[in-house]
Amino acid sequence: MLILQGEHFSMRKFGFVILCLVFCFNSSNFSKNTEQSLSFHPDSTYKELALSIDSVLSNKNLGSTQLSIAIYSLNEHKFIYEKNPDLPLKPASLTKLLTSFATYSLVSDTFNLRTQIYTDDNNIDDGIVNGNLYILGGGDCLMKLADLDELVQQIENLGIKKITGDIIADGRLYNGDNNRFAYSGDNDEVEPVAPISALTLEQNRFRIFVNSRVTSQSPKIQIIPNAGNVQVVSNVKIYAPAPAKKKSSKKKTKKSSSNFKIYEQNYGDRIPLDVALLSTYRNRISAHSKLKDDGTQIIYLSGTMPKNKNLGIQEFILSPNMSFASVFRNRLISNGINVSGKFDKVSKSTVIDYPNMKKIAEFARPLNELIKQMNKNSDNYLAENLFKFNGAIACKDTATVVSAKRLYDSIYSSIVKPEQLPILNDGSGLSRRNRASAYLLVNMLAKASQSKIFSSYVASLSIAGVDGTLAKRLRGTTAENNLMGKTGTHRDVSGLAGYIHNLDGEIYLFAYIFNGPNVGLYKNLENELSLILSNHTKYKLNEKPSN
CATH class of the missing domain: 3.40.710.10 (DD-peptidase/beta-lactamase superfamily)
Known part of the structure; x- marks a missing residue:
């Protein structure tokens, strides 16, 4: 068996804060008619530890x-x-x-995961990008909408008011299958994981809010992040709840009317950060998606919900690059920047000369x-x-x-x-x-x-x-x-x-x-x-x- 022959041990290497290496005993735990002394027994105590x-x-x-x-x-x-x-x-x-x-x-x-924005227009002094914006993904899987807004702010600070070309996402840092179950080669999935991508937004999950506080029989639906490559088809039916029971004189804790179904991680010991959003109605609404060849994701909702409720569900983002480009384009427009072109993703074979392009924004996250x-x-x-x-x-x-x-x-x-x-x-x-x-x-x-x-x-x-x-x-x-x-x-x-x-x-x-x-x-x-x-x-x- 191999035995590590490392460098000499140094307490400075550790995050443990050890104020004193002297073992102290409380003399009050022993009889007054005895005297105590300490002796050092390294080998014998190791044996006792093993026996324990x-x-x-x-x-x-x-x-x-x-x-x-x-x-x-x-x-x-x-x-x-x-x-x-x-x-x-x-x-x-x-x-x-x-x-x-x-x-x-x-x-x-000391490494930083960088999401960078480039343009093929090297002269933006006039406030106009006469060309495309390219979003180069560096593997930051913690990107949130607020981080996108920081990128947009950097572009605004350059005085850019108009972009004539497209918003194009480049997430080619990772190749091959983006599905963990597929690339692992396993026979059982154990637990689904969102698609793995070099450009990730909100951990590649859509939050879909379903509101039955409406006059029609169809609920109002909102999806976050709002991506242009997503269509929601709802078959959710609203029903009138049963008449309320006679109120008890006992004081009850008011329940929130806003509930949210999440993908819980059961394996790996992860702490469920969204546990407060779990719903008693969680099994009444379900979602599944289909991805078209052009990158359009169709989300089908089905189930029932009572009148005057807010429920929610999450669904994986199946086309991360397209959705990222679309959401970023929307954020640019909502911040007053005119974007003439569409959103798209870079094809596998496209060659882009980033070193000779102009970088106009960057978000860096410490590894x-x-x-x-x-x-x-x-x-x-x-x-x-x-x-x-x-x-x-x-x-x-x-x-x-x-x-x-x-x-x-x-x-x-x-x-x-x-x-x-x-x-x-x-x-x-x-x-x-x-x-x-x-x-x-x-x-x-x-x-x-x-x-x-x-x-x-x-x-x-x-x-x-x-x-x-x-x-x-x-x-x-x-x-x-x-x-x-x-x-x-x-x-x-x-x-x-x-x-x-x-x-x-x-x-x-x-x-x-x-x-x-x-x-x-x-x-x-x-x-x-x-x-x-x-x-x-x-x-x-x-x-x-x-x-």
Whole structure:
């Protein structure tokens, strides 16, 4: 087995704030007729730690469970506990640790994702663009309407009042299929993910608002963002609600009349940010789409809703480039800029000489912002965008997905042996065919701790009892505000990996992966194992009778 031979451990490399490495005891917990002293027992306490872990695991019903566990002392530069460390298992969202580390290895933590606006008119001093505007996508999958408005403001600040040509979107940074299920090669989808694209707006989701406060039998429909390549066909029927029951004398909490159906992410532990919008009527309206060859998306709505209600539903943006160009054109016009041309997307074979064109606007988003949101909240959509981004920037193959896989092999072959390399078919861990071991993850975490990107990397992880997918776990324990890690969940997978320090300030790198039928049990096990680490100390209390 490989053992990491990293550079000398330095506490400055860590986001952990350790004010003191001296272990203090409260003398009031012991009898007054004894004297206490501390002795240092590193080897024996490691053995006791291992025995404690084995005891916890043996007391659980794990007969049908496959597991891989590895724990490494960063101070001592050695593994202190291993159980099937090389066993490749389904890692679920622990995959995101590998995806984000690959991204940082590729472009560093100071990189910005840029969305740029170019024109083929090099003379705009007259306030007129006599030509086209080109939107060049750089992989910013967090773009919102407000960000588009910032781009529009930059164009306005140049004094531009008119654009005679078209608004054209260029999202060719990523090639191949934009559907995660398709490019993963999986047999079961597990969970749908919005199309992955280098030009993304509102995470490639339309919000469709349906209002039955109308005099007709058809509801009023509003779609955000408002894209010209989208048509909505509604078969939603309005019905009169049943007569109100006699009011009770008991005071009731007023319910909101505005409800919204969302695509919930069930796998990957993501925190449902829109939970307040969930509706009791959520199953009464449904949507499905068809995409025409010309980029027009037709959204069909069906179902029923009561009179005088506001409901909503989300639908994926199936033609991201066309929709982005259309929405941007609309924002330009709404801000007083005359646009004579139409909206369109660049064809695959079109050659555009951007270096010799004039850049008139740019929106730059720090990569750290994306990775932090992805790891803390375990966001599958962001992870898949990074997967494609890694492949596109690495240029290890003409196909983006193949390039990403080759990048991962090249990065992780410097950390583990060839037979220990991960098998990754996507960036989020939704693929049930992904494989990784606890040993690989711990070695990767150790490699990260030796690199310049470590402060950014560790800052992207959830903090136990504080935020992200660990916000409600390990509260009121020594692991709270201590353990920094990444969770992983499928219906038959649970995992946890990250960094934690013990009572002496010693840093442990750990990874637990469980594959089996009892995810709830595995989560509890992860907590118990983490508490063994956070409560560990190499010091023992010696008691001597007083004279």
